[in-house]
Amino acid sequence: GAVVSQHPSWVICKSGTSVKIECRSLDFQATTMFWYRQFPKQSLMLMATSNEGSKATYEQGVEKDKFLINHASLTLSTLTVTSAHPEDSSFYICSARDYRNSPLHFGNGTRLTVT
Amino acid sequence: AQKITQTQPGMFVQEKEAVTLDCTYDTSDQSYGLFWYKQPSSGEMIFLIYQGSYDEQNATEGRYSLNFQKARKSANLVISASQLGDSAMYFCAMRDYDSGGYQKVTFGTGTKLQVIP
Numbered sequence: 001g002a003v004v005s006q007h008p009s010w011v012i013c014k015s016g017t018s019v020k021i022e023c024r025s026l027d028f029q030a031t032t033m034f035w036y037r038q039f040p041k042q043s044l045m046l047m048a049t050s051n052e053g054s055k056a057t058y059e060q061g062v063e064k065d066k067f068l069i070n071h072a073s074l075t076l077s078t079l080t081v082t083s084a085h086p087e088d089s090s091f092y093i094c095s096a097r098d099y100r101n102s103p104l105h106f107g108n109g110t111r112l113t114v115t
Numbered sequence: 116a117q118k119i120t121q122t123q124p125g126m127f128v129q130e131k132e133a134v135t136l137d138c139t140y141d142t143s144d145q146s147y148g149l150f151w152y153k154q155p156s157s158g159e160m161i162f163l164i165y166q167g168s169y170d171e172q173n174a175t176e177g178r179y180s181l182n183f184q185k186a187r188k189s190a191n192l193v194i195s196a197s198q199l200g201d202s203a204m205y206f207c208a209m210r211d212y213d214s215g216g217y218q219k220v221t222f223g224t225g226t227k228l229q230v231i232p
Contacts, residue, residue: 032218034220036222042224042225043206043222043223043224043225044160044206044222045222046219046220046221049217049219057217091158093158093160095160095220103150103162103165104150104160104162104208104220105162106152106159106160106162107159108157108158108159109158109159109160111158
């Protein structure tokens, strides 16, 4: 149980375009989802906390206008990287929990390459 | 100050031997949780084990055990009988609360474990 599906697993886009990444909880409802970013050989950095039906909470230093998060339902959160630039190339990974104190269940991540 | 500290960037272990991956943490909360995740080269994050701050017994899950020393604020992962498939990055993480009372999960910098045949 507690499966999180993330799509796409990899994407290559041109500089200036926007990319949408989807995160779905398949067998549980997730009122809260978390978006992380990971640079090569580094740890996961929390970007934002996505709350169903309300605005996302962004971490300090994360541009909310660049990384748009929408949590439209209890099973879906999306991250849109707007006007992507090469420095946005990274591994983006979402996570959710099925109850308050449960471990985070992660999607398989999305490798974004901006050319 | 770092909330989660993993001081071993890389570790080697002989196949079938046990290995301990270190993790120390810093929080002023009384209620918190500690996790270990495994990240293979393919990138997915695999949950291994959880320890709650009020749990008196050390957590165990198969070959994984968590050596929880609350007074020292350490939560070391012990992998017994290492297998080649254990080669991966291992992240220690802590769930506590931010200044606004919201839960947050913070990750350490990771330890790259390589199992030698």
